Amino acid sequence: MSVLVDHDTRLSVAGITGREGTFHTLRDRDYGTNVVSGVTPGKGGHDVDGIPVFDTFHAAVAETGANTAMIFVPPRFAADSILEAEDAGISLIVAITEGIPAHDELRVYNHLRRGSSRLIGPNCPGILSPGKANVGIIPAQFFKQGGVGLVSRSGTLTYQIGNELAQRGFGNSSIVGIGGDPVPGSSFIDIIELFEADLETELIVMCGEIGGDDEERAADYIAAHVSKPVVAYIAGFTAPPGKTMGHAGAIVSGSRGTAAAKAEALEARGVRVARNPAQVADIAGEILGARV
Amino acid sequence: MSVLVDHDTRLSVAGITGREGTFHTLRDRDYGTNVVSGVTPGKGGHDVDGIPVFDTFHAAVAETGANTAMIFVPPRFAADSILEAEDAGISLIVAITEGIPAHDELRVYNHLRRGSSRLIGPNCPGILSPGKANVGIIPAQFFKQGGVGLVSRSGTLTYQIGNELAQRGFGNSSIVGIGGDPVPGSSFIDIIELFEADLETELIVMCGEIGGDDEERAADYIAAHVSKPVVAYIAGFTAPPGKTMGHAGAIVSGSRGTAAAKAEALEARGVRVARNPAQVADIAGEILGARV
Amino acid sequence: MDLLEYQGKQLFRAHGVPVPDGAHADSVDGAVQAAEALGFPVVIKAQVQIGGRGKAGGIKLAKDRGEAARHAGAILGMDIRGFTVHELYVEKASSIAEEYYAAIVLDRSAKKPMAMLSRMGGMDVEEVAERDPEAMRMVHVDPLIGFQDFHGRRLAFEAPIGGDLVRPVGAMLAKLYEVFVREDATLVEVNPLLVTEGRDVVALDAKVTIDGNALWRHPDLAELRDLSAEDPQERMAKERGLTYVKLDGNIGILGNGAGLVMSTLDVVAQAGGRPANFLDAGGGSKADAITSAVEVILSDEKVSAVLFNIFGGITRCDEVARGLIEAFRKVEPDVPFVVRLDGTNDEEGRRLLAEAELPNVHTEATMLAAAERVVELAG
């Protein structure tokens, strides 16, 4: 098993005809992902290396039964594309696009939260379920199938940690990049809930970073709802505090948001926190037993 | 039993200090309704015949445990007051106010539908559960406790029909006025679902009128989900068609919306439709057996 | 509140919806001057709050001054489906390549705004929609998120219209939606939505209905209320806060509450009568409202009998009786009245009426009996 993407995934890609969109779509297909269609307004009727392109997500769903959307369009068109995918009834939307305005994300988030579609990202590397499907830009060659569920706010750091795990013989059930934007569509909690329910996942690794309080909230959630072992890594202990102009940010977040506060919150609830990426694999080995 | 309002109702009234608001609030209290507070911005700390008044619904909820709101403020302030009640966590909002702009109703409806608060009205006479609670302006003296659940888009027609029923010896579990506005907070279906589940209700009377397709939708719902007998009355068989300027209305509604189409839809699904208010009571008598 | 074409186009301009140049006129001279300022050819259009102007001869092309004067003269004063033409709109003629249909409407069923687009614009769009439902494309818009680009693209691609028109038509739909929301409209319709030979997209007509409940947010629109277009009795009723509708029969009907009034109409019709009008005095009617109501009803000469059907909830029957007594004092009606008073304070009301001994007033205990009696009396 795995979470979110697998052999049942029927992927339609918004922005498939762009340079990056084409590159990663074909790469995902080469990996074995069932890419059923693409969406580019005005390019309906064309194809990308045999993948049919439609003018709208509604047509892509009607004609190709797409159940998963990947958003690869430029930031100023991304919110519209996500909302279109949702309106067309697509249940999982993975937004790779970086640089979407925060207010667009706010509207999209609050709209989708009240419906039945799930958004991963934006500004994320996507989701990889090794051996099954890759929806996004995660370099699949570093990862193999296994029992570690990995959820991360960071792209390259995910690859780094996945690689450390792989070198110790640990594979992954799924790797989910939730993105580092201020208003991500899904949080650590959303994904940890899925891993907790996933039969293949034996251990959950969450990779956080400074800012927001998603890690702190996850700590509470884990203590209350998660039976599987969780290992955390937080980046940014030595990051300089941002220059903030007003008082509101500090009043709102208090001391939350620093790497130290996050690590403390997690450890206080029994989650082991690694101090560097290699240590994540060390701790996983302690918990699951060495595999190499 | 009964639906929506009963001995557990804790009512807070927006606009309690207005002339109409005071009059009907005290009338409802005299009937036995547990009126716990009122809300009028700027009048916090005052009272209306012993009922404490607060500046906000949030304070009214915090201080008096209100779980039901009645909205009696002028139309230009009504949407704000409904949204405030919802934000304060009140689960049942009964809006008496007439003349709220349709776009305000659209926003309120679509917002509330996605949350957990229920709105009855606006532009409705409220809800009466005879012997238990009266939230609104229904003249309670015509109604007694019994087994007929009555739901209506019209005010005075409800009293007329309730009175016909009472004269044949039939009482009511609850009488729910859903209002005649283009975008009511609750539909026939919403209330019929409650009556179907209510142990005291033996028979459901729905009183519709021309316009919209709420009755047609209710017909489908009744056929699929309702085991109790339903009697319908539709007003407006001889009402002149409205002068509509554009084509859009006709294209959207087709032949729906006329009294004849509504009666036909209901009868096609086995719902008996009375031709005048007195016949409602006749049919109820046939079904339940004469009581007088 | 239905706006005239030129009023709707003023709103369109304010929200950036492209419309041809044009000017309002209420005289032949004004129309000719407007035409000359715009430059020929122009189109002279009757301004009435009803469709079917073209078929009725209310829209004419004028190529020169003489034609403009002739058409303006012919159209002013014309009767179009019961509306007299008092105003004209003179508009620069457009080259027509294609005619589409576009609208934003409040869909009561879905409780959402709905945007509509069809390639088959023109006068008979309603029939087209019935014959070929697929030709009329419709999408619902969540009012909390508003009209998105994808709504417009989807309508355009599904219509389908030319690829070069997807953007401008989508942009126009977005602006029509803006008019719909910002101006508290319940209908914004463009028929035809014109594609010119130069591939420009313009609104050639404008049908806008504004929600009367929202006029306090739009003082500029509230001023546009064109009372001249209303029936004088309906205007009288409106000025007194009453809802009045004129019909073809001879029985005047007064009730309290829209539902009860509609029900009363039905019952009178079932008894074989034909209502002359109906008047809803509203919930909580007081004596003076009743007096006004009687005055309005009797101002219709066709009325040969009046049915008073009151079920008092908030309305108190004693107040109604007092109002009726006062009305008889002021108006001295010469037609029979059938009165049914039930509900709050009904006994007191009936007592007052009996004591007043009004001439030719008959009381009945039930709605059905009252309906039968008034039909009998109306003859």
Next chain:
Amino acid sequence: MDLLEYQGKQLFRAHGVPVPDGAHADSVDGAVQAAEALGFPVVIKAQVQIGGRGKAGGIKLAKDRGEAARHAGAILGMDIRGFTVHELYVEKASSIAEEYYAAIVLDRSAKKPMAMLSRMGGMDVEEVAERDPEAMRMVHVDPLIGFQDFHGRRLAFEAPIGGDLVRPVGAMLAKLYEVFVREDATLVEVNPLLVTEGRDVVALDAKVTIDGNALWRHPDLAELRDLSAEDPQERMAKERGLTYVKLDGNIGILGNGAGLVMSTLDVVAQAGGRPANFLDAGGGSKADAITSAVEVILSDEKVSAVLFNIFGGITRCDEVARGLIEAFRKVEPDVPFVVRLDGTNDEEGRRLLAEAELPNVHTEATMLAAAERVVELAG
């Protein structure tokens, strides 16, 4: 993107938020002229993108021409917490009865905008909020329904403020929310929100942060970007599309992706090193981006060693190696480099580097080993 006070107040004016009259100046003469046009007394205010201006002496009252000139001269060129004052705002002095605090902020935790109000305005509001959390009232706003009157009323009644101020303060909060949404702000803060002796409510300061990702929607705001306020190296990096932050140590750090860069900083610190700066070349870095990155890092004179930590996902290690080789050709660095290349095409990248035989470049296989090595080399 943080706006200066006078820029924020321009937005406030455009959205109807009341602010005192004022004018921008960038010279003593300009300030004096502005003061005379406004009428004395005026307040001369340093325009810097940082708080604490008042305490630092950057805000002064001037009662006449001489004072205006003296204060303007003193403030221009002043250093306030690392920011040099190049611009002034000259504002008509207000009579102060009460000072409140108001803000609209994006609350990442609730993923909703949050409106805030406190009676305890002034410079130390942050401490007030910590000492007495109840004094800072906060409400979340559903972004799909927007700021409602009840939000403002609730904040005002709970603060609590005088009954006569509930409406004007609520109205100001609604307008600040409008600024927040319409201008794509992530922060709109007014401290103090002033109640004058005449009971008018005005925004005496304006702290507005605009979302850099949304500047394409605001071409007017994009032009305001004040590059003079930025560090020259940060500016150089930004012009080349790189994220660069200057720190206090002596080790230059380059990585790809924010998370990996932050992690690299942590690991270097754990190894006992002190980063001089860090640079995120971003995902999918190409050779020329790497070359630019090296140039930016080395433009900092404090750098005595550089750590290159690349985990190639989209980024291809052979591209990184080519960029590094090209950078060495162009810049000829005189400090040691430690390079760790892993991920996509890492073997090819390491082969290219080995063949190039760059002077003083050390490769390491792991992040930890690379961190230890660079700390050792930096001395």
